[in-house]
Each structure stands twice: as structure tokens, then as C-alpha cells.
Amino acid sequence: APDIPLANVKAHLSQFASIAAANGGNRAHGRPGYLASVNYVKAQLDAAGFTTSVRSFTYGGATGYNLIADWPGGDTSDVLMIGSHLDSVSSGAGINDNGTGSAAILETALAVARSNFQPARHLRFGWWGAEELGLRGSTNYVSTLPAAERARITGYLNFDMVGSPNPGYFVYDGDNSDGVGAGPGPAGSARIEDSLEAYFASIGVPTRGTDFDGRSDYGPFIQYGIPAGGTFTGAEGRKTAAQVQLWGGTQTAFDPCYHRACDGLSNVSDTALDRNADAIAYSVWDLAQDGGTEPPPG
Ligand code: PHE
Ligand code: ZN
Ligand code: ZN
Ligand code: ZN
Ligand code: CA
DSSP states (O other), rough: OOOOOOHHHHHHHHHHHHHTTTTOOOOBTTSSHHHHHHHHHHHHHHHHHEEEEEEEETTTTTEEEEEEEEOOEEEEEEEOOOOOEBBBBTTTTOIIIIIIIHHHHHHHHHHHHHHHHHOEEEEEEEEEEOGGGGGGHHHHHHHHHHHHHTTTTTEEEESSOOOOOOOEEEEEEEOOTOOOOOSSSTHHHHHHHHHHHHHHTTTOOOOOOOOOOSSSSSHHHHHHTTTTTEEOOOSSOOHHHHHHHHHSSOOOOOOOOOTSSTTTTSSOOOHHHHHHHHHHHHHHHHHHHHHSSSOOOO
């Protein structure tokens, strides 16, 4: 798998910050900064050779948009999907939440195109609207797909907050081996968790499980029995003394600017963002090859 250039990921974050600044300070559902964010991401994908579509929905009296991007090729009855929410809360620009996930999967998609990756599985990327109002975009997408189309999605990777300034390195506990969340996810979730964990192990960064309870856009996927997984660097929760021992940082919130106006360009750990972007690329390459020809990381 390629190394994802951190500078490229950060350039996307700068664009999201500029879009917010030009649109009343946010990129929230129903506000112009949201659609401007969709248009920015879509233009990059179109230029790279993706087949894109914008699917609209309504929530709370406003139109929302999901951006879907298909990489041509692969088995379309065995679709690996990768998603992040692109909306912010109305109080700020949403750079860590969730410019980081949105930018990291965008740059992974662009790396797929640059390398002309031709995996066995079909790759589809999604940027969700109105996550902050209750997973509205992802729920709309999954629930309005015809059942036969939904059955073709055989895995979903979610990235929401992957550059927290006082980061933890969390992987969704899809197999419930850490006992967090509601129990094991759909069969196949463990394979996704194992792939992400293998990347972090290869760079010597310890991980911990985190709740697999539906608090982000993988929720509607697992409700329909689709295997899922993802990473997370922490939100409003406080890093414990044991976690400071493990990862460094301080016994304060993982993201002190969570859902606040200060969630801007300086609210990001470059190290966490770089590691997570590389983990995403590793797992996309690993999981998309169906049986696995991706060499072990490291
Ligand atoms: N979905 C939450 C938000 O956008 C953040 C979150 C992600 C919390 C993953 C827990 C796990 O505000
Ligand atoms: Zn890197
Ligand atoms: Zn989020
Ligand atoms: Zn949020
Ligand atoms: Ca686990």
C-alpha cells in the first residue's frame, strides 16, 4: 500500500477551513459551507477518474447531500465501502470532526487512482451529510438502497475524528474482544479490525478497542448486518493516566475543541493524522484484494 502524503491530507484540511471561513464559519447541514465542501471533494474525485454521484435527502426542512464515488472495476457484487461524514456542527469549521476523516479518505481515494489500483473487490467511497444531526445521511443511503444493492456491500470502513490533538489510537471493537460496545458486530467485522490493528502493530503503536455502539456512520451499516470497522482518536473523553503512559499526551480531553468554534486548523495532531491516513490506505489495499496479496505492513 502507498504511504499517504500528510501534506496532501493537510492541504484538504486547509481547503475545508477556507470554505468554512467564507461561509459563516461552519460546514453544517443546510448551510452553504456544506455544499461547498461536497463540491470541493467531488471535483478532486472527478478529475482522478472516479464515477461520482450526489444523492440528496431532506432533514429538518433542509436538503442534505451524500457524495458517492465509485472506482471503476472489481467485483460489483463484493463492494468494500469507505466513508466519513463531511458535515460539521454549526458552531465551528469541523476540522478534526470530521475534516480529518474526510481528507484522509479523499487522499486514499486519490492514491487508488494514482497507482491505478485494480483490486478484486469493487471500491466505493462515501462522504455523508448530516451526521451531526443523528447519522441522517448514512442512514438515508443505507435504508434507501434497494435490498439487492445493499446486499452487494460486503464491508464498510468508517473514519470520524482521526487527528485529535491529544490522541488515542482506537480501533472499533468489532469482535467485542475488548468488551466495549453492544457486542460483536456482523461476522466479518473482526477481519476489518484485525487489518487496522496489524498496521498499527507494524509501526509499533499500541491500540485499544473502542465502543462499537453506533455513535458514527457505521451504525446504519451494522444494523443491516454489513461488517464494519474503523479508527478513532478520541472526542470529549479525557485521556486516563494509563492512556498517557501508553500514548503520551496529557490527562485532558482527547479533543478539547470537540464541537466548538476552536475546532480549526490548529486542532489537529499531524502525527495521529499521518498514522491514521496510512492505516486507512493499508487496510483498503489489504481488504480489497480478497484473500490477500497485500504484503504484511512494515
Ligand atoms: N460521531 C461523533 C461526532 O461526530 C464522534 C465519535 C466518533 C464518537 C466515533 C465516538 C466514536 O460527534
Ligand atoms: Zn504517512
Ligand atoms: Zn464526527
Ligand atoms: Zn461531531
Ligand atoms: Ca477487539
